[in-house]
Amino acid sequence: MLAALAGGVGAARFLRGLVRVVPPHDVTAIVNVADDEQFSGLHVSPDLDSVTYTLAGVSDDVQGWGLAGETYTVLDSLARFEVPTWFRLGDRDLATHIFRTERLRTGAPLSTVTAEIAEAFGVRARLLPVTDDRLRTMIAVDGPTELHMQEWFVRERAQAPVRGVRFDGADAARPAPGVLEALRTADAIVVCPSNPVISIAPILAVPGVRDALRARRDRVVGISPIVGGAPVKGPADKLMGPLGIDVSCVGVAALYADFCGTFVIDAVDAHHRTAVEAHDVRAVVTDTIMQSPEIAAALAERALRAVA
């Protein structure tokens, strides 16, 4: 059995490779939900959906999020009512959010609904939201009010300088059913190449998760989301820098060192091996840019072998 901590697109692509080298039903992905947001009253779970859609083979790999071949009729029609439409939800994608919202409204926990959605898309890996409770990444910028992650990233296009990051609800959040057990019993635990500040950190912020990982440090292998001093995708650099985290694989390795005994860095970062290992983290050097599912599968195999 394998467990993986997952954010959005980078994690989704890694998991698509992972399920090529191990049986999908042996994989439990523990997914960030702190990017979740309500748009026009519909509950959107961007990271869960990225993982679901990618594993189902229906994701829009060019755009990097959402479903392939989308249309935007509903969103364009909503504009008539002067509601915010900066979060571009496609028509097919909206069906997922309508279903999720109605199930949550009737009292189903997010973990149950997530499993139902995964099954509807034919995904055989187990997807778990890290928590069924409310958890939200809030970004402090100059000015009186924090921004929700999507406001900062999508609406403001990650332009506002970051002064701080906070995970609202983390203190009271409980791991979703199955999360801690998956971490306790997994033969290996992968920290996917996801944004360390807003994808992995909120997972770690749920009480019990980081401790469970520390107890398995020898079986935890991370994949650096930073290659050659820049994120492969997304705004990690704009968050790490202001928070005093070195924008390099070394910075991420240091951040994870207490629970992650092995760290995969890209070949272009081979010269950082010593610096990574200075944090008492074993460095594995390989190709990490997942330009194809085959490369992702090779990366997954290399990562698993390192903690076998």
Add this chain to the structure above:
Amino acid sequence: MLAALAGGVGAARFLRGLVRVVPPHDVTAIVNVADDEQFSGLHVSPDLDSVTYTLAGVSDDVQGWGLAGETYTVLDSLARFEVPTWFRLGDRDLATHIFRTERLRTGAPLSTVTAEIAEAFGVRARLLPVTDDRLRTMIAVDGPTELHMQEWFVRERAQAPVRGVRFDGADAARPAPGVLEALRTADAIVVCPSNPVISIAPILAVPGVRDALRARRDRVVGISPIVGGAPVKGPADKLMGPLGIDVSCVGVAALYADFCGTFVIDAVDAHHRTAVEAHDVRAVVTDTIMQSPEIAAALAERALRAVA
């Protein structure tokens, strides 16, 4: 000032004619909401939307409901989750329901949201739901459970024989703000050619409405929805018969006689004039089949003249 009691398509077409002969902002349409239903958690108001879309000139006049040029991407995608999709909601239409649902969720009364939607579509007539409270038409059929109107009409295609009709919530429903005042102050009140059993009757069932109409009986003019012994559109005959109401303009006139002093019947029903007038209702004979907005306008003009 004019008031009108309105159901769905028939009322919408009449109102489209009415606003050609009087200034739209002088018209208050008091609309049935007992057909409202939740689909996948979205609040759908079929009659309010038929009136709004028709007055806005964006209705699908061929299909008889919904918006012209619709697509069904969301609904087809929802089918994946095995939720009921027998109520064919188009993508553009769904935007209206998403907006309405979210506004209601945040505490706005239906009358406020209805005005917002009408304004967004550029409708200048005032549209009022008869009540902001929950009111639902329940159809008793053979078997242990009642059907909601949409279940009986759309899902079951009006095939199940009707044993009774009940307006759930009517006892506690209060007229929406403006309803009674519109009835008190209108120069004329039109009962649109709508289904008497499930469109007009639930409006009358809201406490206070029927009494307000009775007090204005001389200014109330109805239009028969039954022409030549059959409804122009919809399942009125399947409801009137089993409830012991004669499926004719005479049956409707009798049903309305206590509050409606004048009744417009179609030329093909001219021979019913005496039978209508036997109920102490003045009969007006004219063309009532609204094949064009021009015919609807002439009908509206004739009806208004009868109670001027």
